[in-house]
Amino acid sequence: MEPLRFELAVDGPLPEPRTVEAAAAETRPRFIGGEAADAYVQRLVRAIGAARLNAFFPDARRLTRHLSFLGGAGSHGVYDGLFVARSSGLPTAREVLRVKIDGDLAEDFLRDVAEQRPPSPESPLARRIAYYRELSAAEVMQLNHMSVELRQRRESDGAALFRVRYDRFDLASEMFVRYTILLTQHGAGGVRGVRFEEELARATEGFRRIISRFASDEAELCFVLLSEEPNIVVEDVRRCRIGPLLGAGSKLASDEQSADALAALLDPARSQLPDPWILCFPEDRAGLDVTANSSGDALAPLLRDALSEQSRTLLDRKADELGYRVAKQRKFVCPRGLQKPLAALCRKLGAPSVVRGI
Amino acid sequence: MATDLDALLGREVVYDGEGYSREALQGMVTEYQGRHQSNLKSLEELSKAHDDLASEMTKDLADNKTAWEHLKNIFTFRKVGSNFRGLLEKIPLISDAVPDRAINDLLEEKIEVAQRRVQQIGNYLDQMQSQVEALQVDITRLNKRMIVAAVNEERAASYVLELETALSAIEAQIAGLDEEKGAEARALQVQRDELKQIIWRHGAKLRLYSNAEDRIAAIVKMNNNFLEILTNLHANMQTLYDSGNEVLNELTGNLAGLASAAKAADLTQEMQGAMESLKESVNKVAVLASETSLYLTQNVERMTSEMKIYDEATQQLVESNLAAEREIKEQRIDETIELARKEYGHFQEARRTGSHTPVERQPSGGEGA
Numbered sequence A: 001m002e003p004l005r006f007e008l009a010v011d012g013p014l015p016e017p018r019t020v021e022a023a024a025a026e027t028r029p030r031f032i033g034g035e036a037a038d039a040y041v042q043r044l045v046r047a048i049g050a051a052r053l054n055a056f057f058p059d060a061r062r063l064t065r066h067l068s069f070l071g072g073a074g075s076h077g078v079y080d081g082l083f084v085a086r087s088s089g090l091p092t093a094r095e096v097l098r099v100k101i102d103g104d105l106a107e108d109f110l111r112d113v114a115e116q117r118p119p120s121p122e123s124p125l126a127r128r129i130a131y132y133r134e135l136s137a138a139e140v141m142q143l144n145h146m147s148v149e150l151r152q153r154r155e156s157d158g159a160a161l162f163r164v165r166y167d168r169f170d171l172a173s174e175m176f177v178r179y180t181i182l183l184t185q186h187g188a189g190g191v192r193g194v195r196f197e198e199e200l201a202r203a204t205e206g207f208r209r210i211i212s213r214f215a216s217d218e219a220e221l222c223f224v225l226l227s228e229e230p231n232i233v234v235e236d237v238r239r240c241r242i243g244p245l246l247g248a249g250s251k252l253a254s255d256e257q258s259a260d261a262l263a264a265l266l267d268p269a270r271s272q273l274p275d276p277w278i279l280c281f282p283e284d285r286a287g288l289d290v291t292a293n294s295s296g297d298a299l300a301p302l303l304r305d306a307l308s309e310q311s312r313t314l315l316d317r318k319a320d321e322l323g324y325r326v327a328k329q330r331k332f333v334c335p336r337g338l339q340k341p342l343a344a345l346c347r348k349l350g351a352p353s354v355v356r357g358i
Numbered sequence B: 001m002a003t004d005l006d007a008l009l010g011r012e013v014v015y016d017g018e019g020y021s022r023e024a025l026q027g028m029v030t031e032y033q034g035r036h037q038s039n040l041k042s043l044e045e046l047s048k049a050h051d052d053l054a055s056e057m058t059k060d061l062a063d064n065k066t067a068w069e070h071l072k073n074i075f076t077f078r079k080v081g082s083n084f085r086g087l088l089e090k091i092p093l094i095s096d097a098v099p100d101r102a103i104n105d106l107l108e109e110k111i112e113v114a115q116r117r118v119q120q121i122g123n124y125l126d127q128m129q130s131q132v133e134a135l136q137v138d139i140t141r142l143n144k145r146m147i148v149a150a151v152n153e154e155r156a157a158s159y160v161l162e163l164e165t166a167l168s169a170i171e172a173q174i175a176g177l178d179e180e181k182g183a184e185a186r187a188l189q190v191q192r193d194e195l196k197q198i199i200w201r202h203g204a205k206l207r208l209y210s211n212a213e214d215r216i217a218a219i220v221k222m223n224n225n226f227l228e229i230l231t232n233l234h235a236n237m238q239t240l241y242d243s244g245n246e247v248l249n250e251l252t253g254n255l256a257g258l259a260s261a262a263k264a265a266d267l268t269q270e271m272q273g274a275m276e277s278l279k280e281s282v283n284k285v286a287v288l289a290s291e292t293s294l295y296l297t298q299n300v301e302r303m304t305s306e307m308k309i310y311d312e313a314t315q316q317l318v319e320s321n322l323a324a325e326r327e328i329k330e331q332r333i334d335e336t337i338e339l340a341r342k343e344y345g346h347f348q349e350a351r352r353t354g355s356h357t358p359v360e361r362q363p364s365g366g367e368g369a
Helices: A020-027 A034-050 A060-068 A093-114 A124-136 A205-214 A219-227 A256-265 A309-322 A336-348 B002-009 B022-063 B067-075 B080-090 B103-176 B183-253 B255-278 B282-296 B300-304 B312-353
Strands: A030-033 A081-084 A144-153 A160-170 A175-185 A194-197 A200-203 A232-242 A245-247 A277-287 A294-296 A325-334 A355-357
Touching: A030 A034, A034 A060, A034 A081, A034 A277, A034 A325, A060 A093, A081 A093, A093 A124, A093 A160, A093 B103, A093 B255, A124 B103, A144 A200, A144 A205, A160 A200, A160 A205, A175 A219, A200 A205, A205 A219, A205 B103, A205 B255, A219 A232, A219 A277, A219 A309, A219 B255, A256 A336, A309 B255, A309 B282, A325 A336, A336 A355, B002 B103, B002 B183, B022 B103, B022 B183, B103 B183, B103 B255, B255 B282
Parallel strands: A294 A325, A325 A355
Antiparallel strands: A030 A081, A144 A160, A160 A175, A175 A232, A194 A200, A232 A277, A245 A277, A277 A325
16 A cells, blocks of 8 residues: 655645635535434434444444434434534534533533423423433433453552553544553552552543543554553553544545545445445554554555654564554445445455445 | 483493402412512522623633634644643633643643533523513513503493492482481482492402502513513623634634644654654654654644634624623613612602602502502
8 A cells, every 4th residue: 555645844834825715615514404414413323323333432322322412303403403524524523512511411401490480382492401301311422431440460460450441532533432452550550550449440640641641543652652651561552433424525534546446436426326425433453462564444554654764663663662563444334335336445455344334 | 310320330340351359469469579589589690600601701712812823833833832732721711720731631621611601601591582481471461461450440440430420419419308317318328328339349349450450560560670681681691602602613613623733742742752762863753753743633734724713803703792791781880870860769759749659650559448
């Protein structure tokens, strides 16, 4: 696969923007209203359900419930549509956050209005009450949540083996992501480690902060940075994301060959589908058990493939020192009509992938 | 004459509407007293919520004008970290010193806090809208009842006046008779007593309807006051909601770019540190860090071009909102002074005429009073 090409411009300022309007048209979230919004949400929910995601991905049940509150139908008409991020094709951070905040506010709000005279049916307040009642009874996504699970405690050297799960909504990519980190901690943990309270593993605030800081991009970066922490040996970092949702005109951050082929699939005129789309589920992993660096992801190169020879050598030395290798893969969900051509394209690009059709 | 009097005595005066009794009226007044107390409490809470939210959301927006400078520096990779912290301090809410945490986490936190405030205001707006509608419906209903009471009052007054005329005529006739105990006199006395009873009965109705009209008028006046305050507060909250949304739209429209830059700044610095253990030349490590940074921020360039948080239009919007708010406050003060003068005038008038209650219309008392 062709590595990404960069024009290094770090020594000077980036070029001046063309025009604000032109740039805004490219990056401003797109608003979808009315029935189109409801259809969009339904498609997204169905596609996530069809992906049959494993435990390394964000919780599909919670996520689909979360998304189901978007748009007019989901919010009982409190909101008249939703904004979609152009980069990810998914609901913007503000939409995702909105459901979370409404869920937080629901209890107090319902208590307040219970003391007032009931509103007239179909009034904005009546609709909000119905929306909040449903939302307060639902389990939606926790947008920034970490859990630490003890896998084993070794008596011989006092080491503790943990599995850390960290769920977040990544503001940069506007996608839901779950990091699963396997690590061993030597010693008591200190202020930046995991402590034991009544035999239960509790992450300290310091530990939460370093995980939150380092688990914000590729699994490999998280592996390298976390390994710098004293008393911690990292075994495996896996990052699994939901998105982007590609459609006609989507920006594809991949090399020219794959971008052109994908653009053809997503072009209604060429794919002969009225509204072609592809939902991606990328996964990248850095681990001691990974035997060789490999990218089974046709749309994303490995970091080392995007680096210059000199920098790549440095990164490879670091990988040797820590003993890890990296692997990427991606699965897809798309309309049945795209399933075969997409699977064929992935094979052609040297990255055979799971493609499910609905 | 006798036929006229018989017709007058036998007239069936029909009063419109139902449910007018002293007990029902008192019950309504008591219910509204409770409701007004509750309205006062609710308005007090809403007013406080408005003031708190207004001070949180408008202060930083109006005062700071240099966020764009921070953004430009961030996206031209000049002292990214310190400029990001500077920018975060410009975002409304949590304007205290930024603690030593990942910039992205802080950004996320600030956006959430700002959005939470805006959504809280949205909730208040819906509640207030519902209260305004309920008050409007209530005022319309009460006005109708007041009209019914006024019509009934007029009907009763007219009948009582007719009866009073007939009573005066009979009393004049009785006075004109020589024989006080004669048959004619007795017949007239019977008619006089009957007239007095009917006057007493319809006089009570007159007082009831007059009282009801006054009481309802007082309730309507109070409701109108609440309605006015609520409508003003709603308008202020709407202004806050709109400006909050405007800022959030600007921020969140650029959020992915900001977050990419923040992440790249944080991670690249950390990567540089991690690579130093390889004992390679500083230059080589710096190149790797730069390339990693570019890898992480490959989309930043197009995102920077639309960065215009707190641009001129937003500034103007916020400032005009603040100006409008100040104008409304001034207007309120004028209204308050006018109200005080009017009330004082009523008191003076009441003292001069010896009335006890300084209201525009004096209540007529209850039934049978």
